[in-house]
Each structure stands twice: as structure tokens, then as C-alpha cells.
Amino acid sequence: MRLLLDTHALLWFLGADPRLGDAATALVADTENHVFVSIASLWEITIKRRIGKLDADVVAISDAIAGSGLTLLDLKPAHLTALQRLPVFADHRDPFDHLLIAQSFAERLTFVSNDQHAPRYGIDLVRCS
Numbered sequence: 001m002r003l004l005l006d007t008h009a010l011l012w013f014l015g016a017d018p019r020l021g022d023a024a025t026a027l028v029a030d031t032e033n034h035v036f037v038s039i040a041s042l043w044e045i046t047i048k049r050r051i052g053k054l055d056a057d058v059v060a061i062s063d064a065i066a067g068s069g070l071t072l073l074d075l076k077p078a079h080l081t082a083l084q085r086l087p088v089f090a091d092h093r094d095p096f097d098h099l100l101i102a103q104s105f106a107e108r109l110t111f112v113s114n115d116q117h118a119p120r121y122g123i124d125l126v127r128c129s
Contacts, residue, residue: 001033004073004104006113007041007096009128011056014064021129024112036073037065038103044096073103082106092117 005013005028012020013028020028028035045061048054065072083102092098097115104111104123111118114128 001027001030002107002109003027003033003035003112003126004100004107004109005035005037005041005070006100006111006115006118007044008114009112010037010041010061010065010070011045012128014061014068019114019129021127024126024128027126028112031069035070036107036109037070038073038100039075040096040099040103042072073107075099075103076106078106079103086121089117089120092120 009020009024009028011017013025027033042058042062045054045056046058049056049058079099079102082105083099086098086102086105097117100113101111101118101121101123103109105121110124110126112126112128118125
């Protein structure tokens with residue numbers, strides 16, 4: 001299985017947070033699965049730290065990603081094309097969520113997330129918790 005972690009799922013996995021849930025944790029930890037982390041998640045973490053919404057060190061997180069067997073997914077033009085095609089919902093305006101969902105579509109990845117809006121986009125989804 002090929003998975004893309006939402007930003008919160010990444011933080012929960014690295015922090016062994018039970019909110020990730022047993023099923024999602026088992027999938028992410030399974031070495032048979034190829035698990036991706038978007039550069040957009042590192043960007044989101046950095047921005048949230050700068051504005052005081054998150055206490056996290058992006059360098060430590062990057063090191064943890066490298067040491068955990070997760071694969072960093074760069075941003076590609078195909079992701080932006082998929083982003084343009086996403087439906088627009090007035091009550092879901094988070095640009096990082098949109099980009100991660102678009103990457104899931106473009107790369108044919110199963111999205112690991114607890115975002116209540118994610119199912120509306122019709123992507124393959126593994127829910128946390």
C-alpha cells in the first residue's frame with residue numbers, strides 16, 4: 001500500500017500519539033507499505049511554528065522522517081494540476097489540506113488523515129483513531 005500522511009498524522013506517528021489509532025499506526029509502521037510525507041507538511045509545520053500555533057522543530061522532524069523510513073514527497077507540476085481540479089467547498093479553505101489531497105490524487109496514494117472534510121474529495125482514505 002502507498003500512503004500519504006496528513007501533517008497531523010505525521011506528527012502523531014513521530015510522537016507515538018494514540019490519536020493516530022491502531023489501524024493507521026499499523027499501516028504506517030508496516031515496512032511493506034511505502035509511506036510518503038509531503039514537503040507541504042514541513043512547510044505547514046514551519047509556518048505554524050512561526051506564527052505560534054505549533055511548538056515543533058522542523059529540523060528534528062526532517063531528521064526523524066529520514067530515520068524512520070518515510071519518503072519525502074516533493075511538489076510537482078502534476079500536483080498543482082490536480083489541485084486546480086479539486087472541488088471547492090466554502091467550509092474547507094485550508095490550502096495545505098487541498099495540496100495534500102491533490103498530491104494523493106496525482107500520485108495515487110491513500111491519504112492518512114483525521115480531517116473531517118477529506119472524504120468529500122473522493123480520495124482513498126485511512127482515518128486516524
